[in-house]
Amino acid sequence: MEITQKRLNRVDLLHVSGRLDAMHAPALRNKIEELFAEGRYRIVLDFSGLEYVASPGLRVLIEARKKARDWKITDFEGGDVRLASLPNRIREVFDLTGFTSLFDIYADATEAVGSF
Amino acid sequence: MPHAHTTFPASLDALVQISTFVNTATHHCKMSEREAWHVQLAVDEAATNIIQHAYGEQANGTLALAWNIDAGVLTITLTDTGSPFEPETIPQPDIHSTFEDRQAGGLGIYLMNKLMDEVSYRFTADGNELTLRKRFAEATAVDVQHFTIEGRLDARGTAVALEPVSAAVTAGARTVLLDMHKVSFLSSSGLRSLLMIRRELNAHQGTLMLIALQPHVEEVFTMTGFSQVFELFDTNDAAHLALRERGE
Numbered sequence: 244m245e246i247t248q249k250r251l252n253r254v255d256l257l258h259v260s261g262r263l264d265a266m267h268a269p270a271l272r273n274k275i276e277e278l279f280a281e282g283r284y285r286i287v288l289d290f291s292g293l294e295y296v297a298s299p300g301l302r303v304l305i306e307a308r309k310k311a312r313d314w315k316i317t318d319f320e321g322g323d324v325r326l327a328s329l330p331n332r333i334r335e336v337f338d339l340t341g342f343t344s345l346f347d348i349y350a351d352a353t354e355a356v357g358s359f
Numbered sequence: 360m361p362h363a364h365t366t367f368p369a370s371l372d373a374l375v376q377i378s379t380f381v382n383t384a385t386h387h388c389k390m391s392e393r394e395a396w397h398v399q400l401a402v403d404e405a406a407t408n409i410i411q412h413a414y415g416e417q418a419n420g421t422l423a424l425a426w427n428i429d430a431g432v433l434t435i436t437l438t439d440t441g442s443p444f445e446p447e448t449i450p451q452p453d454i455h456s457t458f459e460d461r462q463a464g465g466l467g468i469y470l471m472n473k474l475m476d477e478v479s480y481r482f483t484a485d486g487n488e489l490t491l492r493k494r495f496a497e498a499t500a501v502d503v504q505h506f507t508i509e510g511r512l513d514a515r516g517t518a519v520a521l522e523p524v525s526a527a528v529t530a531g532a533r534t535v536l537l538d539m540h541k542v543s544f545l546s547s548s549g550l551r552s553l554l555m556i557r558r559e560l561n562a563h564q565g566t567l568m569l570i571a572l573q574p575h576v577e578e579v580f581t582m583t584g585f586s587q588v589f590e591l592f593d594t595n596d597a598a599h600l601a602l603r604e605r606g607e
Contacts, residue, residue: 262374262375264371264374264403264407265371265374265403265407265410265411266371266372266374266375295399295400295403297400297403297404297407297467297470298404298407298466298467298469298470299407299467301463301466302463302464302466305461305463306463308458332393332396335393336400336470339470339473339474340452340454340466340469340470341452341454341455341456341461345458345461
């Protein structure tokens with residue numbers, strides 16, 4: 244798995260590629276925790292290069308979104324983890340596990356960044 | 360009955376090798392890419408569970424994997440000597456709950472059950488044995504159906520002449536070869552009927568080939584532009600060669 248980060252004004256964009264399995268899920272969790280520690284709670288995960296996701300990866304996503312959403316500027320504005328560019332296979336796992344309705348998923352990273 | 364087995368260190372580093380091992384099995388089954396990916400994910404979840412939970416912090420554990428293929432079923436067995444797995448103690452995820460109520464656990468077992476046709480556990484003298492089964496469609500040789508069409512394909516003759524072909528297509532024929540050398544006349548109603556057969560076959564990824572058209576019949580195809588639509592062959596051998604080249 245590889246993570247590349249792009250810091251935008253209000254949002255951090257992480258491009259996550261390769262295998263998000265039990266072996267690599269902790270690296271993504273650590274990366275997101277680092278952002279939280281810097282006070283960066285608006286995160287977009289670009290999954291266009293993601294080949295594989297297993298349950299430990301899904302777990303990281305749900306826990307990250309819970310934490311991000313605890314950070315609030317107002318009742319209507321605050322942190323979130325939003326997703327972009329899910330390949331079909333990844334989308335299928337999301338559908339099977341009910342994750343599709345748990346996240347805001349965008350067609351591409353630009354749209355996801357713009358949603359904040 | 361193809362089969363293989365091997366033993367891996369019970370470590371997350373082994374997940375990629377395990378995936379490669381499973382890949383040889385799904386490759387043997389000639390599964391669709393999607394089915395193969397389902398098996399991959401299910402075994403990955405099973406192996407992760409054993410590595411992280413059965414062995415916990417314990418190093419030097421091993422994970423034995425075996426697969427075999429029999430009668431259209433791929434069976435994969437994972438054996439470990441860690442602490443016994445009690446699936447009933449794992450809470451089922453509620454996949455319809457709201458984000459706020461959603462719990463993060465239990466997804467691995469849930470996915471295994473969703474992706475495979477059968478998941479079972481057994482405790483043996485060799486350790487904990489987890490068996491995953493997946494049925495797959497066995498590849499069958501393509502059934503090519505031949506028909507020799509006779510007479511006049513006009514408003515009167517077409518229905519009778521093509522009736523056996525239409526019946527075979529309705530019954531599931533997918534690769535249909537029509538020998539047309541005994542067809543003496545073709546009108547627009549004959550063309551229309553052939554087009555309908557072709558459309559029906561196309562809808563099921565089937566193939567229609569027309570063979571040995573008499574010159575004045577072929578001329579009707581050329582004049583109407585339908586020689587671009589239908590696959591026309593001079594001989595039966597030429598049609599079969601084309602099928603072989605497509606791997607059908």
